[in-house]
Amino acid sequence: MVSGSRCTPSPPPASIPWTDQVSDMNQFVTDVVVAGSGLLGLATAFELLSRDLDVTVVGPRTGDHAGQASRAAGAMLTVFSEVEASHDPQRVSLEVGERLAARTGYEAWLDRIGTASKRALRLLPGVWVISNGYGPDDAANLRAIAETAKTHGCRAEFASPSAVPGLAPQVRAHEALWLPDEASVDPTALVEALATVLTAHPRCRWLDTTVTTVSERGEHVAVDAADGSTVLAAHLVLAAGAGTTGLLAPSLAKQVEAPPLRSGRGVSLLARVPFSLPAAVRTPNRGFACGSHMVPRGDGTIYLGATNRLSTEPDYSQPAALDEIATLIHDASAELNTHLRDAALIEVRVGHRPVTLDHLPLFGRTGHPMIHLATGTYRCGVLLAPHAAVIVADGITAPGSTATHPYSPRRAMHLPVLDDLIDGATRGLVDMLCQPGGNLPPGTHEMLERFLEAALHELAAGTSTRAVAVRRLWQRAPMAECLPLLLDAAGRIR
Known part of the structure; x- marks a missing residue:
């Protein structure tokens, strides 16, 4: 039992020992199946095992983990x-409160994983x-950061650069x-330590494959995998990042009613x-990143x-573009x-951060009582x-306890409404257009902001083919990060 847990675990409905198998040797049964082998999926499996539940993880254990946000x-x-x-301010209070709750117990959580895996995590x-x-x-932004930290009883100290x-x-x-x-941790070391614990645990099975489809079979959720195996479970945790909701069969997706997810594609380097x-060392948030x-x-x-580039249809096989790498190197060298x-240069990594339309994560039970989500963490997945x-x-062991979270x-x-967002976000759009390290003549930054604001307002209200296409794209991703895509779409249509 994890220290600080808010409930006493009890077996979920229709619990079946994972050691049982049905007639087909490629079918297994378990209490909970976790779809996804990123950090959120593994952390959830680790927590469920501590509550005496049998867990099956379905997700890549080996390979390059293409597009996985955790390792990038x-x-x-x-x-x-x-x-x-x-x-x-209300949004800041909510998010900082949740992040602080995660940070407060982080060292103890690492100690538990380190002890169980016999690996040093710091x-x-x-x-x-x-x-x-x-x-x-x-x-x-620096003052807002400092004031928020002090409001929550934490230190924030200004110093000379x-x-x-x-x-x-x-x-x-x-x-x-x-x-x-605040702090930092090596996510690859953390994921590998969790993987070591899970693969050695007597009540955990790990299928080194990917989920293809999730459907309902009798009293259980059926998870079909790319290797031909099927897992039947009393509960399913979907933790497959930006592609999570695409795994559901259409009839099941209607019952789940999961909010849509988009991808914030990020390119990073190890050097x-x-x-x-x-x-x-970092700068504040800028240009939607x-x-x-x-x-x-x-x-x-x-x-x-x-980097951070919104994608409505992420391609996990797409490698880093040279301009993404150039932006990283130029801006970091200059700043x-x-x-x-x-x-x-040691390695280039590409990760797809799952993000919801309101930028808040998706944790817990969905509209289907057997299906739960652990995704949508955007840039705070490792912390949360x-x-x-x-x-x-x-949500699994005490149904209803997290319904109002x-x-x-x-x-x-x-x-947000597009017109309202345009008024406050064009500065970030100009900042993004000026990367890497572009400088505009004095006064033209504001001029370009005003022009883009006016142009986007015209597109938002227009009836042309270009305006209709822009509004259709906005309907798919009504968020500030969509503005660069709107600009690109407007320029492509003739």
């Missing part, structure tokens, strides 16, 4: 540094956030903010650098990230450390993993 993540535990000055404490001339809202270890930018930094209660970096950041990985290796130009696991497990898949979603 920077894994900064950014409770406060994702806050922006323009964010709604957090690197602290995150630096710096501001510079590239971000017109940086100063306001010269005091930031590893910071040697081309563009002069104006301010630096030290957040000692060996000629300088020391004891703690993560999380800014430039360097995260130490040990032995002179750093993680450099990350964080010029010696990155001399770094040795243990918290998500408890919420999902509570703000991250419930059954919540009402409040989506």
